[in-house]
Amino acid sequence: MSGSPYDDHLPERNPAERPVQINAAATLLILSAFLVCTIAVYDPAMTQTVYLLLFVTIGAAIRFCKGGHIARITATVTAALLLLYLGPFAIWGLANIGSVFQEDFGPQAMLAFIASCAGVGLLYVSRSRAYFRAHRRQSVR
Secondary structure (H helix, E strand, C coil): CCCCCCHHHHCCCCCCCCCCCHHHHHHHHHHHHHHHHHHCCCCCCCCCHHHHHHHHHHHHHHHHHHHHHHHHHHHHHHHHHHHHHHHHHHHHHHHCCHHHHHHHHHHHHHHHHHHHHHHHHCCCCCHHHHHHHHHHCCCCC
């Protein structure tokens, strides 16, 4: 007993049920990937790579919503690669006040950066970890 008077009245949640954090993480990661794609349209050298990362992110989001532990790692790696691509645009958007980068890329890059970081963070909160652990145990049996 933890000593809290409210612990006794909370219903026990089945860890195999998908928590809200997983759905929010999937939504935020896909939103972030779409925002990065809108920036990549202006960079022909990286457009195909960013579109590939978009499709990998969507596939990983679908899979980790079903409890896939490897898909969670894949989503984290693709988010990191998208952030690596997004870094210069965010810096240019913040540093060059009044330039083209400020108006076009600054807000989009910062929104994508925040959404991606929040999505990855939600994948590793305690309820999400319990969900992935429960699915890993079910697949081993």
